[in-house]
Amino acid sequence: MSCTISCGIRRRDILVAGAVLMACVGLSMHAHAQAADFPTRPIQLVVAAPAGGPSDAVARMLAEDMAKMLGQAVIVDNKPGAGGAIAADAVARAAPDGHTLLLSWIGNATNQTLLPRQALDINRDFLHITQVVSGANVLVARPGVAGSLRELLLLAKAQPAKLSYASAGNGSSGHLAMEMLKQRAGVSLVHIPYRGGALALNDLLGGQVDLMFLNQDAVMPYVRSGRLVALAISSSARNAQLAEVPTVAESGFPGFEATAWAGLSAPRGTPDAMVQRLHAAALKVLQGPFRTKQEAIGAQVVGSTPAQYAAFVRSETDKWAVVIKTAGIRPD
Structure with missing residues (x-):
């Protein structure tokens, strides 16, 4: 009797395992078939910037070249x-089928702290495909203020809160x-936003x-x-276009790096095969005229x-x- 029960259980387990295996194979074949046909319509690249700005220029250059690689328009x-939250939210809510992408950027990372009440999480709600570009910030001063970063900091320590600095917000x-x-x-x-x-x-x-x-x-x-006057550059290494300008890191602050960056991201749940297809196309673009123009x-x-990004x-x-x-920064 025990043998009959045991054999019956084993047969049932084998049948269940076989059904699960067949289902997995079917899903895998379906995913591969979808990836082989991808993309099946124009791709939407959402950018958290108005037309005409630096981020928009990167997006349009990238879109034009990726369209050639993918055989579909990239719009x-x-x-x-909202500091990029509107664009990110639109992409996070889109169907995860590879046809809606985000030009993700530094603002998406800083918004996690600047906008603590937002429901969106750039690390949880997206699959990151590749970092596209990184742009250094240059510390510049009006003539007569200082000739080097060291000189500037000595002046700032001698006269606290006298020097002012501007920002884009x-x-x-x-x-x-x-x-x-x-x-x-x-x-x-003194910060002047x-x-x-x-x-x-x-x-x-103008000297203000x-x-x-x-x-x-x-x-x-x-x-x-x-x-x-260029005092220092915020990247980890010197920039070929301003080779004579030292980095902040080599000017006495090892490990200092502050860049404005952008990349490609997709809604979480986008099939891996589509992510890999988009990644391969993006890498080819980044080795072409896009690189020359950006450099x-x-x-x-x-x-x-994707893992590195x-x-x-x-x-x-x-x-x-x-x-x-630490600085108690709040958004505008």
Whole structure:
């Protein structure tokens, strides 16, 4: 009797295991078939910036080249506002079928701390495909303020809260870079936030403020003409376009790095085969004319694996959380 029961249980277990195996095989075949046909319609690339800005330019250049690789149009959809939360929320709610992507950026990482009540989590709700570019911020001063970072910090320590610095707004990459430098150097500077980098740069050039961190492509013409003095660059290594400008790290602050970056991300649940297809297409784009054009303006083209980009986004989230909380930064 026990043998009959035991044999019956074993037969039932085998039948159940076989059914599960067949279901898994069927799902796998279906996923592969979907990936082979992907994409089946135009891809929407959502950007958290208005048309005409640096992020929009990166997105449009990337979209044009990726369309050639994928055989479908890649349409840039500008959804500015709320520090990037509007764009990210739209993508997180989209069908996870590879046809809606986010140009993820540093703002998505800093929003985890700046906007603590938002339901969205850039590390939980997305699959990260690859980091595309990284742009350094250059610490520039109006002529006569200081000739080096060391000289600037000595002045700031001797005259606390006298020097002012501009930024593109509370929580912008330039603001965060300066706050991290202030915390590392132990100095006090007066923050003057603007609604955008262009307005801040205009007042720096006009002498209304003393210094600021700003993207390298925006400041290069003024540094070369002598209208601004470049004191240091926030990347981990020197930039070929401003090779004579030392990094903050080599100027006495090892490990200092503060860059404005962007990459490609998809809603969580997007099939791995589609993520890999998008990753392969993106890497080919990053090795072509896209690289040449970006490097010409001082940007670093990256091209990381999905795992590397996911780890990078998490590390940026953690790093800037410390800076934001220590400085008590709140969004505009």
